[in-house]
Amino acid sequence: MYPIWEVPHLTAGLVLALIATIHILPSHLSTSAMWLNVYLERKSLKENRPELMAFVKRFSKMILIFAYVFGSMTGVGIWFAATTAAPRGISGLIHNYVWGWATEWVFFLIEVGGIYVYYYTIDKVDPKTHLKLGWIFALASWTTMVIIVGILTFMLTPGHWAATGNFFDGFFNQTYWPQLLMRTTAMFAIAGAYAVAVAAGFGDLKARREIVRTASTWAIAGLALSSLAFLWYRAVLPDAALANLAALATPGLRAVMVWAPALAVAYFAVMAAKPSWARLVPALLAIGLIFSGIFSFERVRELIRKPFVIPGYMYSNQIIAGDLPAKGVQSELPEIDREGILHYAPFVPPDLRDVTDANRLRAGRMVALIECAACHTFQETGLRPLPPRIRKLGATGPGDVAEVLDALGAIPYMPQFAGTDAEKQALAAYLFSISK
Ligand code: HEC
CATH class of the missing domain: 1.10.760 (Cytochrome Bc1 Complex; Chain D, domain 2)
Incomplete structure (x- = not known):
């Protein structure tokens, strides 16, 4: 047990949640945007259209500055806040998943180095090699998601881990695949949304229209598929989580989860039909909508595992409340x-x-x-x-x-x-x- 971090009016957990919310914006961008880049870069190569590559360059610069500066700062902030708010919870996770995080960080390093290499080698190495760099970056950044989702879902549904203490029993738990699908598809929606925002101010009219149309289609498909994946996720939730969902998810939270993606889809449908209407401010509002949807999902994810940090094992107040014979831990x-x-x-x-x-x-x-x-x-x-x-x-x-x-x-x-x-x-x- 550790000293308590009391935050009047807020609780330490809410401070953590606020930092994590700010982190969602850049972190999801960093896992998603390169997919659109490699798509456009391939097209530019195949059809010999340098103006598409000019957009890719502009988009990459935005990723580099926004995602990596704010993403890294808030990422470190999450670790500081989490270790102070729930030191034992973090310790429990690290004792089980230290190699998971270590693996994630290997891919994260590739990602961080990758964006600099990618951006600064545009027009400097031959186009095929450059495209390969893009692929490496895109795959590495998605791999960080593949790993972190195992740890995130473990905190709600530890699966057979409670009986066996086995890394993979906890990792590939019942909510792993639906949540991975949900985040992966939402990720393409996010890439599309940012691309519309960046393309709104792009000079070449023909390329702008084409990029806005493609990006809007990605956004619509991503939002539709992630909503379906959410239904799958809800279908596999354990009874206790469903009971919490019924008792604790406020009408406001539910409304945002439904209306935010629905309005965003409507916006992108208009953009796909009339790409020349794209402007920066509405595009930013659409990004805001997607993120309020994601934020409500993250809040709900936190709510439905109460009273636990790790179900059946540790309460949110850090008291160990369940036996874990496989790990030699007692209540x-x-x-x-x-x-x-x-x-x-x-x-x-x-x-x-x-x-x-x-x-x-x-x-x-x-x-x-x-x-x-x-x-x-x-x-x-x-x-x-x-x-x-x-x-x-x-x-x-x-x-x-x-x-x-x-x-x-x-x-x-x-x-x-x-x-x-x-x-x-x-x-x-x-x-x-x-x-x-
Ligand atoms: C794991 C988180 C958690 C912890 C720890 C916790 N509570 Fe709660 N408590 C809740 C939630 C969630 C609610 C219901 C939502 C609300 O009231 O806003 C609640 C509601 C309550 C209520 C109102 C119940 C009602 O029927 O209206 C009381 C009283 C309460 N808690 C007392 C306590 C006391 C005292 C402690 C410490 C011994 C405590 N809680 C610890 C999560 C927690």
């Missing part, structure tokens, strides 16, 4: 209930280890930080703030709150309370004190 719950969470967690001020009349509220706040702060805030407003929730339940004293705590484990998306009775009373006293 910590019995020991925490016996010893007390304030004894069990290492980063507790010494005067708060035992609950007394004098330190009750401070000890209660410490328990709240350890067990609830992963998903709740303690202010009046913000992400799932507890004071209004406690009030809504009509608690008239700490005793009522303690009863709520007893019932937490029965709510499917929340971890059960873990600790001694004295700690539960202290937590109840603290929660009541902030809810008055």
